[in-house]
Each structure stands twice: as C-alpha cells, then as structure tokens.
Amino acid sequence: MSTPAPTEGRPTQAGSHVTDRLVEANGRYAAKFTDPGMDARPVLKVAVVACMDARLDLHAALGLDLGDCHTIRNAGGVVTDDVIRSLTISQRALETRGVVLIHHTNCGLESLTEEFRQDLEAEVGQRPTWAVESFRDVEQDVRQSMQRVRTSPFLLHTDDVRGFVFDVKTGALTEIDPA
Numbered sequence: 001m002s003t004p005a006p007t008e009g010r011p012t013q014a015g016s017h018v019t020d021r022l023v024e025a026n027g028r029y030a031a032k033f034t035d036p037g038m039d040a041r042p043v044l045k046v047a048v049v050a051c052m053d054a055r056l057d058l059h060a061a062l063g064l065d066l067g068d069c070h071t072i073r074n075a076g077g078v079v080t081d082d083v084i085r086s087l088t089i090s091q092r093a094l095e096t097r098g099v100v101l102i103h104h105t106n107c108g109l110e111s112l113t114e115e116f117r118q119d120l121e122a123e124v125g126q127r128p129t130w131a132v133e134s135f136r137d138v139e140q141d142v143r144q145s146m147q148r149v150r151t152s153p154f155l156l157h158t159d160d161v162r163g164f165v166f167d168v169k170t171g172a173l174t175e176i177d178p179a
Contacts, residue, residue, distance in 0.1 A: 038067045040094055046070075047090045049145070050102040051077035055168045058102070070096060076109040077102055078133040078141065079148040088154040097157045101145050102173070104166040109134045138165050142176040150178075 047070040050058055058064065058071060070090045072083055079101070090096045112134040121127040135141040142163035150158045164173040 036066060042067065042069045042090075042094070042096055044068045044098075045096050046098040046100060047072060047087055047096045048100045048102065049073075049077055049079065049083055049087070050166075051075065051104055051107060053104060053107065053168075056102070056104060056166060061166065061171060061173070062100075069100075070094070076107060076133055076135070076141070077104075077145070078109075078135075079145040080130070080133065084148070084152050084154060087149065087152075091156050092154075098160040099149050099157075099162075101142060101149070101161070101163040102166050103138050103142050103145070103164070105138065105168050107135075107138060110136060110138065139176050143178055146176075146178045 044064075046068075048058060048062070049072045050056055052073045052075055059068075062069075070086070072086045072090075074080065074083065087096075087099060109132070112132055114132050114134065116132045116134070117128050142165060146161050146163045149155060149161045152158070161178075163176045163178065165176060166173055
C-alpha cells in the first residue's frame with residue numbers, strides 16, 4: 001500500500017498550495033476509507049455527460065451515490081469524439097444502457113468563439129487539434145449532443161438518451177425535447 005505524498009520540504013510553485021491541500025484532504029479521506037466492494041460497472045447502468053463547471057455538484061443534484069453512474073465531464077458537456085470514446089467503453093465493456101446529458105445556464109462556452117483556437121495558435125505556434133465547441137443557444141447544443149450520441153455507430157444503446165439544462169441559480173433541471 002502506498003503512503004500519502006509528503007508535502008513538507010517540497011519547493012512551492014504557484015498554485016501548489018492548493019494541490020497540497022487536496023493531497024492532505026486525501027490523506028484524511030484515505031485514513032477512514034473502506035473498500036466499498038464494488039466494481040467499475042455502475043449500479044444504475046447510466047452514464048452522465050456534463051459540463052466541468054465547478055457549480056455543478058452532479059451527485060447531489062441527481063441524488064446519486066458512489067458507484068451509481070459513470071460521470072464524463074468536459075467544457076460545455078458537449079459530445080466530442082472523446083466523450084463518444086468514453087461512452088463506448090462505458091456501454092460495451094461496463095454495461096451501461098442510458099445516457100443523460102447535462103448542460104447548464106450561464107456556461108463559459110457561450111462567450112467563446114472558434115477565434116479562441118486562432119488566438120492559441122498565434123500564441124504558441126501550433127493549431128489545436130480540437131474544436132472549441134462554443135455555442136450561443138444552450139438548448140440547441142443539448143439537442144446536437146443528443147443527436148451525436150443517437151447517431152454514433154460505436155454505441156450499442158442509443159434509445160435511452162435524454163438531455164437537460166441545469167439552472168445554476170435554482171439547481172433545477174429542465175428537460176430538452178430532442179426534436
């Protein structure tokens with residue numbers, strides 16, 4: 001068994017104090033941790049794709065417990081090739097069936113454009129291989145994400161795909177009609 005990473009005597013860098021705090025919190029968590037005796041297959045056989053926004057506490061908002069679902073998060077919660085990769089593994093190797101997509105109000109991607117990529121290229125001298133996937137209409141972007149899941153040739157289970165917008169002010173979900 002590994003021992004917790006030491007934090008004393010290590011040179012500090014900008015931001016490392018936050019990481020140190022996280023590692024220390026993990027030490028307290030690990031000291032009380034007991035093996036829950038479960039495997040990687042989610043109990044509810046569902047995968048949730050959501051934005052990485054720190055205001056979304058998905059487990060609390062959805063009433064989920066440890067082991068209930070696979071959680072896949074990225075900027076905007078958009079369905080990208082990497083999300084399809086994760087969903088494919090989730091379904092084909094780990095037996096999930098349903099997919100829940102959650103975008104949210106006041107998302108940072110609503111204020112970005114593909115010019116973000118051009119600015120990065122100008123700054124670092126290399127064009128990003130990924131798209132920003134920015135959007136102006138969160139509901140339409142949920143519809144597009146649902147369509148991407150439903151039409152992926154890699155996914156076995158595309159009949160139970162539902163999309164929602166989480167309101168960051170109220171905590172409420174609004175279901176989006178895929179049509």
